[in-house]
Amino acid sequence: MPVFAGRLFDRRYDIDGELAERKEVLRVRRYKSNDGSVHDELAWKGPTTISPQGYKARPELECRLGAGASISDLLAALGYSPVHAVDRFVEVYAIEGATVRIEWYPECDTLVEVEGDADAIERAIATLDIPRANFTAEGLASFTARFARRTGRPARVALHFPDEHPAHWPR
Numbered sequence: 001m002p003v004f005a006g007r008l009f010d011r012r013y014d015i016d017g018e019l020a021e022r023k024e025v026l027r028v029r030r031y032k033s034n035d036g037s038v039h040d041e042l043a044w045k046g047p048t049t050i051s052p053q054g055y056k057a058r059p060e061l062e063c064r065l066g067a068g069a070s071i072s073d074l075l076a077a078l079g080y081s082p083v084h085a086v087d088r089f090v091e092v093y094a095i096e097g098a099t100v101r102i103e104w105y106p107e108c109d110t111l112v113e114v115e116g117d118a119d120a121i122e123r124a125i126a127t128l129d130i131p132r133a134n135f136t137a138e139g140l141a142s143f144t145a146r147f148a149r150r151t152g153r154p155a156r157v158a159l160h161f162p163d164e165h166p167a168h169w170p171r
Contacts (some may be wrong), residue, residue: 096123
């Protein structure tokens with residue numbers, strides 16, 4: 001049984017590329033659950049590092065907000081603008097002490113992301129019965145670039161495209 005199933009809408013914010021230059025992210029994530037509930041999270045993420053064992057790590061601060069909070073208006077008042085969008089259908093599971101998220105994008109491969117400490121990640125991957133070699137510490141940009149190379153067409157990770165057509169995710 002998933003801990004969460006529904007749609008995630010991410011918007012990254014920046015001021016003239018200042019955060020990107022420092023390798024930081026300011027993100028608003030909206031959760032729209034299949035049961036109709038909605039909540040938002042505001043997150044700051046610091047620069048990403050890769051451990052000697054190959055695990056991705058970065059400092060993160062998050063706060064959860066209820067539905068109706070106008071985070072985007074607050075960020076705009078502070079001078080931030082949306083610079084990147086990611087929309088997807090997800091199912092989130094708690095497995096062996098790790099968080100496992102299966103993500104379906106409008107037009108891209110399905111992504112299975114496993115987060116937690118190193119031991120929990122390895123236990124969850126073993127439980128999933130997916131070859132360990134299929135898991136990497138790469139970011140979404142590398143993941144979508146691989147899709148584009150393999151298929152010859154760009155990945156679509158957001159719903160706001162002028163040539164909109166139905167997303168390829170579960171209904």
